[in-house]
């Protein structure tokens with residue numbers, strides 16, 4: 644089950660993020676719809692040469708070190724007999740996202756004004 648998190652800032656920035664995984668997180672077709680085109684391409688290529696045993700798809704709260712964008716970053720992990728490969732989408736600006744851990748304890752700057760964001764769990768999804 645996934646979680647819904649809301650980020651708010653005193654500058655009126657307000658955004659909802661999905662994190663974790665839903666009920667269909669081990670479904671390849673669903674996983675394919677989560678990632679961007681570039682990542683999907685890499686996944687298809689991997690699937691051509693590896694025999695898929697398992698899929699895990701989940702969302703992480705992540706930020707871009709270049710433009711400060713914050714997003715629910717999809718990460719798809721594909722498992723074959725002996726290989727585990729992670730696929731992550733990157734930011735529109737071309738930088739890889741880094742995953743934000745412990746946003747309730749650590750400071751995360753607002754993408755608009757750079758003040759610290761306030762995070763709150765607002766619900767769950769599946």
Ligand SMILES: [Zn+2]
Pocket residue numbers: 707708709710711712734735736737738
């Ligand atoms: Zn960026």
Ligand SMILES: [Zn+2]
Pocket residue numbers: 652653654655656753754755756757758
């Ligand atoms: Zn702000």
